[in-house]
Amino acid sequence: MSKVKKKIKVIKIDLDKCNGCRACEVICSSFHAKPKYSSNNPARSRIRLIREPLRDVYLPVYAGEYTKAECMGRDKYVIDGKEYNECDFCRASCPSRDVFKEPDSGLPLKCDMCEDDPPQEKPLCVQWCLNDALTYEEREEEVEEEVKQEDVEIGLESMINQYGLQKVMDTIARISISKKE
Amino acid sequence: MRYAETGYNLEIDLSRGNVERLETDPRLTELYLGGLGTNTKILWDRVPPETEPFSSDNQLIFSTGLLVATPAPGANRTIVTTYSPQTLLMGYSMMGGFWAPELKHAGYDKLIFRGKSPNLIYVWINNDKVEIRDASHLRGKGAVETSELIRQELNEPGAQVAAIGLAGENKVYMASIEQGRSSASRLGIGAVMGDKGIKAIAVRGTRDINIARPSEFINLCNDVLQYIKIRAPKLVPEVMPILAGLGSPQEMAHYDEKWHTENFMWGNARVRRKDFWNKEIEKKWKETLETVRTRLISCYNCPMKCGAIISVPGISTYMMKCFSKLTYTMAAFVEDLDFGFKIAQRATEYGVDGFSTPQVMAFAFELKEAGILTDADFAGCPSDNEGKFYWLLDRIVRREGIGDVLANGTYWAAQQIGKGAEEYAHNNIKKHEQLPLKLGMLNPIYYLMYCTGEKANITQIEGNFPQAPFSTMELKEEFVKDWVQVPDEKFKKYVLDWEMRGERSMPFYPPVDACCEIVEWQEMMHHIDDAVGVCAGLSSFPLKPPYHIHNYPQIISSATGIDMDESGLKQVYKRNRTLLRAVNVRRGLRREDEKPPEDHWKKRFPELEKKLLDTYYQYKGWDLQGIPTKKTLHELALDYVAEDLEQRGIIKNEQSEEEN
């Protein structure tokens, strides 16, 4: 594979500055509604604030890749004496928990850094975080070219994992017939 | 499709254990918006005025505001409404935090309780699934503790829980409903919740809230945020720092308490300590605040940070906002701020109002000193100032001994104690404890707000107009320059002409008519906020807020799809304000109840005061008793109210028209 230039988008997360407002969740879910901004539902957001005020846990986490199986074990971070829960820092949409999944269908959610046309100046969660807990940086890097898995493919794969290949194929066949009618 | 609202209320009959999800009438949203507006309508329609607060016929309404759970910044209020055991009038108390958005995402605009549960229960609402669950294992538990226990028991870290503590269970008139960093504290609604046998309400919701005109609406929300970014750090000069920016009073952020400790009264609104604040105290108090304050925190979808997580070494963590760090300290004459944070932790777990409760306790010790209460009433009470307060707080929330009497607040306690105790309950309006302020010169604007506010709490009425004149012309001009929030240009003139001394100073300036207009404006903003569920801290409370009468109509209209312009919104406000007045009038509220504490100002002006009240009532379209006239009610499409008031003989037709 050849080397290509790639823009790396970085969101810097400063936990000390987070006030726990969940504005990032609000704007992310609204932006990704169809049509855009037509609804709000933080449960659909691709950033989730893990928030446990009494233990001072304020941890915004971005949705990363979908995984069909949970990890073999668990990890648990202790930072400056503060213990986080198992999996708190993980970005995966994973069968072990219900974050980063569409509430009804269970389809995985993934942060797209707010892909948009024309592109957003900054990701929306960053724009709505007035406390600068989230800030945005860009840099360029040389990386190996890779084949990108399409959104549809990721979605289908997760449905297959959830319901089995046969059921998904049957359903698609049935839906395509009914759409043609 | 319904926009901004869900179109459904959840109705729970506790006596029968019956749960129903009922569709609401969209026309009511057009007429009253939501939140406080529709709560008032429900109370009017369903709960007859003879109903005792602690009766199974009383209803307890938890409402979201109309814009709650839309992206509108700061739209997160829960408005709780019922008949207050303390004032006996309609009690409405509000809380921010995260509970209301969760209820809306679960699919409900309001949660309405009627009846009484025979056993202590809690309610678990998880989208469509609603369960009434046994709470006997939570009896006596703290409010914060209860929320944590419920979240664990349900294994739902995302559930938002509103709970009462021991005070609510024991129907203490100062009982609050606590919810994370927020609480609905005033007017004893926690006692009504306890009377109904509800220990807590846990909610989890994952449904969409729809927006009628998405791109228009989100642009307006972005404007609000952009404005906050510029306005919040730009403090208005000559205004005390906690009120000069945006948000609720910034008590968790600021150290300098010179203003509060020297201007507010200590004890039960008793003693002013003009030279309290000094370098040494400042240093100590700053250290204390920095030690206990772990993080500044906000409510749902709001960039401000009005609250804080408080961890005092050795006691469990809780959250605080506003002024409660000082209320206990000052009421108890303790000079160590550490005490304030410690006792507030206990008080939060008990679930009591941080404004009234310290005053009630100070009142008790004043009665003891005066020999009206005796040593026997305080058998076992320690003698140091801190110990005394802990001891009495424990008695009050348990309703033990003298605590049982005091649990009804200063007004009712004084009635029961007699022997001149009434003189000591000197800081009430409509039987409700007020801010511990005693001032010199009558302020005509505040006079009207104190007298006529239905919430009986000044911070829920005051707001957008400066509390005092600026000292120089430059400052005045600077202030009015970018004052876009004014409903009319004439308000700028009032600020420019208003002076500290001389002819155009208080109490005769602003003139009576202007005072009515200023009060009307401030009331209007509070009523709109309380209907749409936007925090007063971003709208009706601070100077120059991001939400105002000029941008609200479009914000409401683009979110809900309801046609709304400025005059339409003003009409809704008038309707809501008048209906609330009618609810209270039907419960007996009259002119004689509308007065500030006798000693609130040293310099009083009976003639001027009479003129103020007369003009204000007239301005509102009410008669000289403060009763809305038939004509006014008709103009506001409240003919059903007029009919009812007439039938009850409250509106005596010709007579009241003549008076007007």
Ligand code: SF4
């Ligand atoms: S918007 Fe910023 S401050 Fe608010 S929860 Fe998200 S990361 Fe925290």
Ligand code: SF4
């Ligand atoms: S970058 Fe965009 S897609 Fe990703 S979490 Fe933030 S708002 Fe959502």
Ligand code: SF4
């Ligand atoms: S201004 Fe303060 S109290 Fe109001 S919503 Fe924001 S954080 Fe909460």
